[in-house]
Amino acid sequence: MQLSIIVIGDEILIGQVTDTNSGFISRTLGQRGWETRRVITVSDNAAEIRAAIELCMSDSRLVITTGGLGPTKDDITKPLLCEIFGGPMVFDEDVTENIREVFALRGLKLNPLTEAQAMVPKSCRVIQNRLGTAPIMWFERSDGRVLIAMPGVPFETEGMLTRSVVHEIDDHFNPKSYIGHENLMISGITESALAQRLDDFEKNLPPNLHLAYLPTPGLIRLRLDAVGREGDGTAETLKLYYDRLCEETAPYIIYKGDATAAEIAIDAVRRRSYHLASAESCTGGNIAHSITAVSGCSDVYLGTVVSYANEIKSGVLGVDAKLIERHGAVSREVVTAMAEGVAKLMGVECAVATSGIAGPGGGSDEKPVGTVWTAVTTPTGTEAFVNRYPGNRSRVIDRATTEALLALAKALR
Amino acid sequence: MQLSIIVIGDEILIGQVTDTNSGFISRTLGQRGWETRRVITVSDNAAEIRAAIELCMSDSRLVITTGGLGPTKDDITKPLLCEIFGGPMVFDEDVTENIREVFALRGLKLNPLTEAQAMVPKSCRVIQNRLGTAPIMWFERSDGRVLIAMPGVPFETEGMLTRSVVHEIDDHFNPKSYIGHENLMISGITESALAQRLDDFEKNLPPNLHLAYLPTPGLIRLRLDAVGREGDGTAETLKLYYDRLCEETAPYIIYKGDATAAEIAIDAVRRRSYHLASAESCTGGNIAHSITAVSGCSDVYLGTVVSYANEIKSGVLGVDAKLIERHGAVSREVVTAMAEGVAKLMGVECAVATSGIAGPGGGSDEKPVGTVWTAVTTPTGTEAFVNRYPGNRSRVIDRATTEALLALAKALR
Numbered sequence: 001m002q003l004s005i006i007v008i009g010d011e012i013l014i015g016q017v018t019d020t021n022s023g024f025i026s027r028t029l030g031q032r033g034w035e036t037r038r039v040i041t042v043s044d045n046a047a048e049i050r051a052a053i054e055l056c057m058s059d060s061r062l063v064i065t066t067g068g069l070g071p072t073k074d075d076i077t078k079p080l081l082c083e084i085f086g087g088p089m090v091f092d093e094d095v096t097e098n099i100r101e102v103f104a105l106r107g108l109k110l111n112p113l114t115e116a117q118a119m120v121p122k123s124c125r126v127i128q129n130r131l132g133t134a135p136i137m138w139f140e141r142s143d144g145r146v147l148i149a150m151p152g153v154p155f156e157t158e159g160m161l162t163r164s165v166v167h168e169i170d171d172h173f174n175p176k177s178y179i180g181h182e183n184l185m186i187s188g189i190t191e192s193a194l195a196q197r198l199d200d201f202e203k204n205l206p207p208n209l210h211l212a213y214l215p216t217p218g219l220i221r222l223r224l225d226a227v228g229r230e231g232d233g234t235a236e237t238l239k240l241y242y243d244r245l246c247e248e249t250a251p252y253i254i255y256k257g258d259a260t261a262a263e264i265a266i267d268a269v270r271r272r273s274y275h276l277a278s279a280e281s282c283t284g285g286n287i288a289h290s291i292t293a294v295s296g297c298s299d300v301y302l303g304t305v306v307s308y309a310n311e312i313k314s315g316v317l318g319v320d321a322k323l324i325e326r327h328g329a330v331s332r333e334v335v336t337a338m339a340e341g342v343a344k345l346m347g348v349e350c351a352v353a354t355s356g357i358a359g360p361g362g363g364s365d366e367k368p369v370g371t372v373w374t375a376v377t378t379p380t381g382t383e384a385f386v387n388r389y390p391g392n393r394s395r396v397i398d399r400a401t402t403e404a405l406l407a408l409a410k411a412l413r
Numbered sequence: 414m415q416l417s418i419i420v421i422g423d424e425i426l427i428g429q430v431t432d433t434n435s436g437f438i439s440r441t442l443g444q445r446g447w448e449t450r451r452v453i454t455v456s457d458n459a460a461e462i463r464a465a466i467e468l469c470m471s472d473s474r475l476v477i478t479t480g481g482l483g484p485t486k487d488d489i490t491k492p493l494l495c496e497i498f499g500g501p502m503v504f505d506e507d508v509t510e511n512i513r514e515v516f517a518l519r520g521l522k523l524n525p526l527t528e529a530q531a532m533v534p535k536s537c538r539v540i541q542n543r544l545g546t547a548p549i550m551w552f553e554r555s556d557g558r559v560l561i562a563m564p565g566v567p568f569e570t571e572g573m574l575t576r577s578v579v580h581e582i583d584d585h586f587n588p589k590s591y592i593g594h595e596n597l598m599i600s601g602i603t604e605s606a607l608a609q610r611l612d613d614f615e616k617n618l619p620p621n622l623h624l625a626y627l628p629t630p631g632l633i634r635l636r637l638d639a640v641g642r643e644g645d646g647t648a649e650t651l652k653l654y655y656d657r658l659c660e661e662t663a664p665y666i667i668y669k670g671d672a673t674a675a676e677i678a679i680d681a682v683r684r685r686s687y688h689l690a691s692a693e694s695c696t697g698g699n700i701a702h703s704i705t706a707v708s709g710c711s712d713v714y715l716g717t718v719v720s721y722a723n724e725i726k727s728g729v730l731g732v733d734a735k736l737i738e739r740h741g742a743v744s745r746e747v748v749t750a751m752a753e754g755v756a757k758l759m760g761v762e763c764a765v766a767t768s769g770i771a772g773p774g775g776g777s778d779e780k781p782v783g784t785v786w787t788a789v790t791t792p793t794g795t796e797a798f799v800n801r802y803p804g805n806r807s808r809v810i811d812r813a814t815t816e817a818l819l820a821l822a823k824a825l826r
Contacts, residue, residue: 013449015439016627018431022454026428036426038461039454041435048451055468155805214429285693285701288719292697293807295773302722305729306701309715312759316718316729346725360708392568394706 001173003034004056007041008049008068008077009152021066021150021157028161032170032179033227034062044073046080053084053147061145062169067152069134071117078121081149085139087122092135095126099133124149127164132156136165146172178228180235182242183258186220186249187406194220194249201248208234209241217395218402219261222249254409262290262297265352265405268412270300274349274379276408278304279317279342281329282356282372286401302346307338317341330355330367332375332384339375339382350412351377352404358396372400376407383411414586416447417469420454421462421481421490422565434479434563434570441574445583445592446640447475457486459493466497466560474558475582480565482547484530491534494562498552500536505548508539512546537562540577545569549578559585591641593648595655596671599633599662600819607633607662614661621647622654630808631815632674635662667822675703675710678765678818681825683713687762687792689821691717692730692755694742695769695785699814715759720751730754743768743780745788745797752788752795763825764790765817771809785813789820796824 005025011017019041026036037060042048049068056063068077082089096118103110117133120126124137127148134151141147148165150157170177186194191213202211208228214221224242228234246253255264269276278287288304291297305316310329313319319337327333339353356372363369368388375384385407389399418438424430432454439449450473455461462481469476481490495502509531516523530546533539537550540561547564554560561578563570583590599607604626615624621641627634637655641647659666668677682689691700701717704710718729723742726732732750740746752766769785776782781801788797798820802812 007452012436013439013452014443015436015449018433018436020431023425023428023431026426030427036428037456038465039420039426039452041452041454043450052451280698280701284705285698285717285719288693288698289702292719292721298721302720303725303729304698304717304719306698306705306717306719307715308705308711309759312716315760316716316758345729346722347728393708 001034001062002037002060003029003062003064004037004060005039006049006052006056006063006065007039007152008044008065008073009041010043012041012067013043019066020154021152024154024158025064025066025161028166029062029169031181031223031225032166032177033174044068044076046076049077049080050084057141057145057147061173063145063147065147065149066157069117069149069151071133074117074119077149078119081137081139081147082121082123085121085123085141085147089119090122092118092120092126094128095120095135098128098130098135102130102133127160127168129156129160130163131159136160138168140172144172176230178230178232178234179226180238181223181225182238182245183256184222184224184242184245184249184253185255185257185259185264186222186252187218187254187410189220189252191215191220194252198245198248201245205241206237209238211245216402217389217391217399218406219254221258223258254406260290260294261402261405261409262294264409266291266294266297266300268409269350272349272412274300274412275302275346276300276350276352277302277342277346277348278351278404279338279353280304280306281308281313281338281354282358283354283397283401283404284308284358286397287352287354287404290401290405302348305342305345313338313341317345328367330357330371330373332373332386335373335375336382336384339377339384343377349379350408351375352408353377354400354404356396356400358393358400360393370396372396372403374400374404374407376404376411378408378411380411383407414447414475415450415473416442416475416477417450417473418452419462419465419469419476419478420452421457421478421486422454423456425454425480426456432479433567434565437567437571438477438479438574441579442475442582444594444636444638445579446587446590457481457489459489462490462493463497470554470558470560474586476558476560478560478562479570482530482562482564484546487530487532487547490562491532494550494552494560495534495536498534498536498554498560500534502532503535505531505533505539507541508533508548511541511543511548515544515546540573540581542569542573543576544572549573551581553585557585589643591643591645591647592639593651594636594638595651595658596669597635597637597655597658597662597666598668598670598672598677599635599665600631600667600823602633602665604628604633607665611658611661614658618654619650622651624658629815630802630804630812631819632667634671636671667819673703673707674815674818674822675707677822679704679707679710679713681822682763685762685825687713687825688715688759689713689763689765690715690755690759690761691764691817692751692766693717693719694721694726694751694767695771696767696810696814696817697721697771699810700765700767700817703814703818715761718755718758726751730758741780743770743784743786745786745799748786748788749795749797752790752797756790762792763821764788765821766790767813767817769809769813771806771813773806783809785809785816787813787817787820789817789824791821791824793824796820
């Protein structure tokens with residue numbers, strides 16, 4: 001089944017805001033058997049929006065628009081939807097009630113502009129937006145094709161899509177369908193070598209199962225999707241093939257399920273009832289930033305010391321200044337002392353440390369840009385390794401962060 | 414002048430990768446008088462790409478495609494461009510030479526797939542891609558309309574656009590044009606109050622000058638654009654109106670030019686020949702992460718201590734445990750002691766510290782989610798303030814980071 005997405009908004013078209021809604025919609029509906037045919041981004045202009053809707057409704061069974069709604073934009077999009085799908089604008093009491101509730105939760109007062117949001121095209125069915133004031137509108141053509149107008153705020157679009165809109169889409173297009181998926185996190189093998197290893201497995205998959213590779217630098221997510229009907233055995237087939245997939249990839253599995261490198265590391269530390277600290281040089285706080293994005297990390301993670309300067313490496317982390325002088329800050333000796341130093345400083349069993357050259361400056365023939373030493377301390381000792389990561393500064397930092405966190409998880413296996 | 418952008422790539426359409434190229438192109442060409450009419454994202458499919466090109470060439474003077482090039486994709490896009498613009502594929506010696514140079518720089522060996530990239534449609538003019546192996550192709554129709562096929566890798570697209578493609582576009586569409594812009598960073602006033610203040614200024618702008626508001630949480634960038642011809646006085650007019658804009662907004666100017674909050678803070682510290690450290694609780698390393706994104710920060714910034722746990726606040730930063738017990742970690746007293754503690758620990762003149770509740774958990778009636786205490790230490794003393802920031806966890810962290818960095822810059826004025 002084919003889907004098209006229309007992103008409405010001057011702020012996106014002029015490049016001030018990056019659209020992430022279309023990707024979220026594609027990923028979410030892709031797991032339910034939908035294929036995204038195209039994404040069109042247009043300005044807040046009736047003629048442009050109309051042309052995009054007409055094009056997409058002509059060749060897609062489902063069209064989702066995001067944006068173009070809200071107090072200052074309603075006067076363009078809503079009358080246009082009335083023109084296209086027929087009927088007048090009407091006042092919707094439930095929408096008003098929802099707006100009142102949302103405002104009360106936020107401690108705000110209603111104003112006339114916001115109240116005008118309760119006017120909706122009579123030709124649509126309203127799906128109440130529990131996360132904002134712009135109502136979600138479901139338009140259905142006599143041939144069964146559907147257009148859903150969603151708000152532009154990613155928090156609202158993502159939340160409402162997952163919470164209710166996908167279920168309405170399933171009910172309309174694919175009642176009693178079964179859609180399942182299982183994830184597996186893989187590390188220590190390249191994508192192409194993994195694809196070779198799984199060639200036979202993929203060839204022998206039943207037609208309603210699909211394997212997707214979702215690689216990020218240093219970590220590959222495998223997602224096995226299954227589409228069928230309730231009670232037709234698809235759930236059992238999915239389980240069977242997921243178990244086989246786990247067997248095929250056993251040496252490289254770092255986590256069963258879907259997780260970030262930070263979640264995998266925090267999970268490994270928590271299982272052992274240990275605590276974690278970090279000492280960062282070239283990653284400059286990115287390890288801490290990744291870990292603190294994990295909800296509930298604070299019972300496991302105590303903190304980090306970002307030691308950009310050598311004085312801090314010795315003064316705060318207790319790295320012997322002679323070590324730095326003899327081996328340089330980017331060395332096995334110094335990164336080991338950093339990891340052990342921060343573990344001692346914060347009184348924890350586990351620590352990770354990085355020291356490297358993220359670029360663009362600072363590289364040499366011996367230690368080119370991208371060279372990063374990483375150390376991992378656990379109760380069984382400290383391991384250190386060096387890698388040279390490709391790409392620009394932010395890619396080096398991201399990759400070094402991922403590898404440090406995964407090395408910790410592996411050391412605790 | 415209207416421009417359309419076509420983004421080619423399955424990985425973007427299925428939501429695996431977020432497109433940032435179209436935003437970069439819009440912003441860059443927007444400053445040179447181009448208006449982006451639409452962005453279409455399509456899969457690596459000849460029929461879809463063709464339909465998108467035909468639609469865009471029918472109503473835009475310039476069409477830029479990104480992606481769809483490279484060793485594994487060339488067999489779809491290049492023959493299609495031959496069909497549309499006529500002529501056969503030919504071997505281009507300069508492209509081969511460029512690929513050899515790029516590979517030599519990266520220490521890689523040529524393979525047959527890469528060599529095939531040197532085949533290009535005869536109907537195009539090649540712009541050598543100094544940052545990668547996929548050649549940039551310039552197609553020109555007899556009516557003067559242009560299609561430029563660019564690679565999909567953001568590093569290559571952004572680099573080559575700025576470095577050479579924009580100049581070629583200027584030469585073709587707008588020879589001898591003058592395009593200028595000046596930026597101003599504003600803080601401490603809401604966007605709507607600022608717009609009210611600048612209402613008369615905007616009304617009196619000459620027609621070839623344009624004022625753009627580019628707000629981010631806590632910081633507004635004003636950009637004054639001017640479009641004219643070389644030597645027609647536009648540059649002087651721009652300077653005149655920029656000076657007026659500075660007068661009108663004087664109390665709120667935090668930086669003249671375009672800069673992030675971290676760049677503004679680092680600049681303020683460097684001007685005084687001071688040094689900077691940070692102590693972060695709720696921002697969890699994000700202050701360090703923002704500062705270390707500033708190239709050359711290491712002569713000014715020594716490091717951060719992320720003290721997620723109270724033990725670290727007292728053990729490492731030297732915050733009196735009784736203070737934490739009496740006032741709570743999220744308090745004026747504790748954040749002040751954190752800033753002063755990290756300044757002493759790292760031996761620096763300036764420090765910023767944060768302690769707050771980023772959510773989703775941890776809030777109370779007295780200290781709801783979003784409450785953040787910030788302290789700034791300089792040689793003239795320590796200032797602390799509290800704010801309640803709206804939004805989810807990552808918005809609270811971003812906003813608290815920006816406000817801490819700007820407060821430091823203000824304290825050093």
